[in-house]
Each structure stands twice: as structure tokens, then as C-alpha cells.
Amino acid sequence: MHRYDDSAVRAAPHEAEVPDGEDQAQRAAEVAALQRVADAGEAAAAWVRELAGRQCEEDHGRALERVAEASGREIIPGSDGLLTEELRYTLAANVVLGASHTTGTLPELHDGERLALVAVCALAAALPSCALGDLARELNLLAGEPAAATDAGRTVTAAGDARVLPVRKPRPLGHEHGDPLNRLAYRRVAESAAESFEIALNYQGGRGEEACAEALHTALAAAGPGIAAAALLRVADDPALGLDPDQWEHLHRIAAELNLRVVEDLGGSNGDGTTALTQPRPA
Incomplete structure (x- = not known):
């Protein structure tokens, strides 16, 4: 919606006397709710204009x-709370058809x-009716x-845009x-696994098949959280998913809980990766 101009409120008939x-x-x-x-x-209108800018067909x-402009109309207290016929048509569900009646095609929109x-x-069309009730509360x-x-x-748009990019290995x-x-x-993960393997093998007191199997299980347990943390970061950073900031942060938080050092390594917090680790640390 456009910025609210409180002069419309001051000019309303019921404001003739000093309140x-x-x-x-x-x-x-009411002014705070309207703002x-x-x-x-305004944010919704900006997104719809981005959709408009993507269209190859000018009519779409x-x-x-027109939808972007309509979704940004002001709501004025004291109005009848009703939309004009033109706005009702513009904001109807058939907005997804665009100008298909003249182009014979549908707008280019992602799933x-x-x-x-x-x-x-629908929300832009419904909000003006709040003027008929408790405006501030309802808004x-x-x-x-x-x-x-x-x-x-916007999340769907980001994901759809990413899907048309070349697939990354x-x-x-x-x-x-x-x-x-x-x-x-x-x-980091390999050295931790190797250290865990050697310690477990030493505790087994030998290098027989059973001792090696037990040591291998210990090594896998040590390496697993680091591998899982790295995989979660790869998923979180894949633009094809179009994750929103909260979802991205959630995956990074889980990865850090699994293995903070691996997350730091991949983020560059522990150096640029060109020097060896000073000492192996458990993952």
C-alpha cells in the first residue's frame, strides 16, 4: 500500500470537532495500524512488479x-469499506490468467x-472492509x-529462478x-576418525577382525556428525531450494550443534585451508 496520509483522517466528517x-x-x-x-x-506491490518485469508478453x-498498483491502495477510515468494480476485477483470483484473453497464453509464473x-x-481486496468495524484492531x-x-x-520466486540455472555438481x-x-x-573429520580408530583398536588389544570392526564403528561415530554437518550446510546454501532466512539459519544452527568446528572450517573461521591443522581434535 502507499504511505498513509493522515490528512484524509483529519478531513473526515467525524473529525470536525476537536477529539x-x-x-x-x-x-x-488507526494511523499506526494503517502504516x-x-x-x-508496498512490499507486496514491489514483488508483483518483479513478476511483471519478467513477462515477455507486454500485455501480461x-x-x-495494475495488480501491483491495486494492492497498494490506501485504506481510509470513514470510507464505505467497499472496493470499486474495477479494483474488485483487478484483484480477483483470475489475476493468474493475466491477459490470456488477448494473448492466448498464461503469464510466466513459477509453480x-x-x-x-x-x-x-485476496488480502488486498479484504482489508478495506476493516473500515466498517474496529479498524485498528482488525488491521x-x-x-x-x-x-x-x-x-x-518471494521464496517461491527465488527457488524457481534457481531451478533454471545450470545444475551444480x-x-x-x-x-x-x-x-x-x-x-x-x-x-578435520578424517584426522578425528583416524585418532578414534587407533584409540579404539588399542583398547581392543589386538588387530583381529573383531577388533578392527569395533574400531571402525568408533571411527564412523566420530566422523558422522562432521559429515552430516557439512551436508546440511550444502543443503542450506543450495539456491534451488529458495530457503528463507529463518530456514537457512535453522539448518546452520543444527549443523553447528552437530559439529561446530566443521562449520567454522567451511565458513573460514579457522583459516583459509592452506595450512595443516595444528593438531587433530575429536569431531
Whole structure:
């Protein structure tokens, strides 16, 4: 939505007289709620304009531009809370059809963007009716929904854009794979596993088949968390998933809980990977 201009409130008929303290507080609450919704509307409009800019068909682009403008209309206290026929048509669910009646094609939208687009339009169409009730309360309850719909749309957009990029070959931990930081993390895990293997084998008192098997289990247990942590970071950093910041942070947090040193190695916190580890540390 556009920035809210409180002159519209001051000009409303019911504001002809100087309001008392309670009315002033109500007006202030309404202005604050309107601003929250306006900010969310501006963000939604910006995303829809990005969709419009992607269209090869100019008619589809213009149709989405109209949606962006409509989703940014102000809500004015004291209005009748109803949309004009033109706005109702623009914000209807058939927004996902764009200008298909003239082009014979559908807008270029990724899977999932249509649902988010419909949600943005439905909310933009519904919010003006709050003027008929407790405006501040209803807007505050609903203000987060346009932002959530827009965030969902942006997540889908990022994932869809990434899917059209060339597929990247996975980079597992290994001394022959990837950049120096990848090799540094691998050395961390390998040296920890080797140390655990030797210690366990020594406790077994021999090098028989059973002793070696037990030592191998110990080594795998030592290496497992580091390998899993590295894999989680690879998943989190894959743009094809289009993870939002909270999801990305969640995966990084789990990886750090599994093996903080490997996470630090891959992030460069423990050097550039061109020097050997000073000493092996348990993973």
C-alpha cells in the first residue's frame, strides 16, 4: 500500500470537532495500524512488479502492473469499506490468467507463485472492509498476513529462478573435492576418525577382525556428525531450494550443534585451508 496520509483522517466528517483524549488515542492507533498495512502493501506491490518485469508478453506485464498498483491502495477510515468494480476485477483470483484473453497464453509464473499472488490479491481486496468495524484492531490482526504471503511468494520466486540455472555438481567432503575450506573440513573429520580408530583398536588389544570392526564403528561415530554437518550446510546454501532466512539459519544452527568446528572450517573461521591443522581434535 502507499504511505498513509493522515490528512484524509483529519478531513473526515467525524473529525470536525476537536477529539477528546480517547478519540485521539483511537486515531493514533488507526494511523499506526494503517502504516503497518501500508508497509506490507508496498512490499507486496514491489514483488508483483518483479513478476511483471519478467513477462515477455507486454500485455501480461501491464496486467500485473495494475495488480501491483491495486494492492497498494490506501485504506481510509470513514470510507464505505467497499472496493470499486474495477479494483474488485483487478484483484480477483483470475489475476493468474493475466491477459490470456488477448494473448492466448498464461503469464510466466513459477509453480507456487500463482497461489501466493492470489493470496496477496485476496488480502488486498479484504482489508478495506476493516473500515466498517474496529479498524485498528482488525488491521493489527491482519497486518502480518500480506507480508507472509509476499514472503512466501518471494521464496517461491527465488527457488524457481534457481531451478533454471545450470545444475551444480554436489561437493562432498574430501581431500580431492572442492576448495581449500572443503579440504580443511575434511582433514578435520578424517584426522578425528583416524585418532578414534587407533584409540579404539588399542583398547581392543589386538588387530583381529573383531577388533578392527569395533574400531571402525568408533571411527564412523566420530566422523558422522562432521559429515552430516557439512551436508546440511550444502543443503542450506543450495539456491534451488529458495530457503528463507529463518530456514537457512535453522539448518546452520543444527549443523553447528552437530559439529561446530566443521562449520567454522567451511565458513573460514579457522583459516583459509592452506595450512595443516595444528593438531587433530575429536569431531
